[in-house]
Amino acid sequence: MPDTVIDVHELVKKFGDFTAVDRVTFAVERGEVVGYLGPNGSGKTTTMRMLLGLLRPTAGRATVLGLDIEKQAEAIRPQVGYMSQKFALYEDLTVRENLVFYAGVYGMRPAEYRPRVKRVLELIGLTGREDERAGEISGGWRQRLALGIALVHNPKLLFLDEPTSGVDPSARREFWDLIYTLAEEGATVFVSTHYMDEAEHCGRLGIMYNGQLMAMDTPSALKASQLKGPAWNIVADPLIPALDALSAIPGVHRAGLLGDHLHAITRGDAHTAASLQAAMIAKGVAQAAVEDAEPTLEDVLVELAGRGN
Numbered sequence: 001m002p003d004t005v006i007d008v009h010e011l012v013k014k015f016g017d018f019t020a021v022d023r024v025t026f027a028v029e030r031g032e033v034v035g036y037l038g039p040n041g042s043g044k045t046t047t048m049r050m051l052l053g054l055l056r057p058t059a060g061r062a063t064v065l066g067l068d069i070e071k072q073a074e075a076i077r078p079q080v081g082y083m084s085q086k087f088a089l090y091e092d093l094t095v096r097e098n099l100v101f102y103a104g105v106y107g108m109r110p111a112e113y114r115p116r117v118k119r120v121l122e123l124i125g126l127t128g129r130e131d132e133r134a135g136e137i138s139g140g141w142r143q144r145l146a147l148g149i150a151l152v153h154n155p156k157l158l159f160l161d162e163p164t165s166g167v168d169p170s171a172r173r174e175f176w177d178l179i180y181t182l183a184e185e186g187a188t189v190f191v192s193t194h195y196m197d198e199a200e201h202c203g204r205l206g207i208m209y210n211g212q213l214m215a216m217d218t219p220s221a222l223k224a225s226q227l228k229g230p231a232w233n234i235v236a237d238p239l240i241p242a243l244d245a246l247s248a249i250p251g252v253h254r255a256g257l258l259g260d261h262l263h264a265i266t267r268g269d270a271h272t273a274a275s276l277q278a279a280m281i282a283k284g285v286a287q288a289a290v291e292d293a294e295p296t297l298e299d300v301l302v303e304l305a306g307r308g309n
C-alpha cells in the first residue's frame with residue numbers, strides 16, 4: 001500500500017451547469033482518520049463516489065491506493081470498503097447471512113470468509129446476534145452491520161458516508177470507538193459527517209462548502225489558523241439585549257448564542273476580557289461576565305461559510 005492512499009488534484013464534478021465539486025485538492029496518508037464535514041449538498045457524497053470510481057469526474061485527477069480513479073476504477077473497488085449514505089441491508093436475511101452474502105459478492109470462499117465473518121461480528125459487537133434478522137435489529141445495530149459489510153473483505157481503506165446519521169448519541173459514540181479500533185488495526189478511514197462533535201474526533205478534517213474544500217487540517221490547527229482572533233464566553237442577563245449590545249461593539253467579529261450564554265470571536269488583540277465587559281456595561285448591559293473560551297469547530301465553519309458566500 002502506498003503511503004499516500006488518496007491523492008486528489010483539482011477534482012471537479014458538474015451536473016449540467018451546476019458544479020457539485022469544485023476543484024478539490026487533498027491527500028490522505030496511510031493510517032489517518034480524515035473527516036469530511038459540510039452541510040447538506042456541499043459535495044461530500046459526490047467526492048466519495050468519484051474516488052470509488054462510481055462517478056466520472058468532469059475534470060481533475062485522483063488516485064486511490066495508487067490507482068487512477070478513471071482508468072483503474074475496477075481495481076480500486078475490491079480493495080476498499082464503502083458504507084454508502086443510503087446503505088441497503090437484506091432485511092429478510094440474518095446478520096450473518098448478510099455478511100456471508102457480501103463476502104460472496106467479493107468472491108471469498110467459505111474457508112476464507114468463515115473466520116473473517118466471525119472476526120467482523122466480534123469487531124462490530126454483534127456476536128450473539130448473528131441469527132437475528134437484519135430487519136428486526138435497532139438502528140444503531142443496523143449501522144454497525146452496514147459497517148461490517150463494508151469490512152468483510154478486509155479492506156485497508158474505508159469510505160464511510162455519514163455512517164452515524166439518524167442514530168442516537170450513545171450509538172454514535174460507540175460507532176466512533178469502532179472507527180478508532182479499525183484505525184489502530186491499520187485501516188485508513190475517510191468519513192463524512194455533518195456532526196460537529198464527531199468532526200472534533202478526526203485526526204484531520206476537511207471542510208466542504210458549496211462544492212469547495214475550504215480547508216483541511218487538524219481540528220486544533222483549523223481553529224488556530226482560520227479564526228480572526230480569540231473566542232469568549234459571556235454569561236449575561238438579559239441574554240438577547242446583551243447579544244445585540246455585544247454584536248455592536250467595535251472589534252467584535254462574530255457573536256451568537258451558545259447554550260445558555262453568549263459566544264464571541266473578536267478581531268486580533270482588539271479586546272481583553274475586561275475591555276469586552278466594560279464595553280458591554282457601557283452599552284447598558286446590567287450583568288456581563290466575560291471569560292476566554294476555546295474556539296469551537298462551529299466558529300470555524302461559520303467563518304469559512306462566510307468566506308464561501
Ligand SMILES: Nc1ncnc2c1ncn2[C@@H]1O[C@H](COP(=O)(O)OP(=O)(O)OP(=O)(O)O)[C@@H](O)[C@H]1O
Pocket residue numbers: 015020038039040041042043044045046047085194
Ligand atoms: N446525479 C445528480 N444530478 C444532479 N445533481 C446532483 C446529482 N447528485 C448530486 N447532485 C447535487 O450535487 C450537490 C452535492 O450533492 P452531494 O450528494 O455530493 O452532497 P452531500 O454533501 O453529500 O450532501 P448530504 O449531506 O445531504 O448527503 C447537491 O446540490 C445535489 O443536489
Ligand SMILES: [Mg+2]
Pocket residue numbers: 044045046085161162
Ligand atoms: Mg451525502
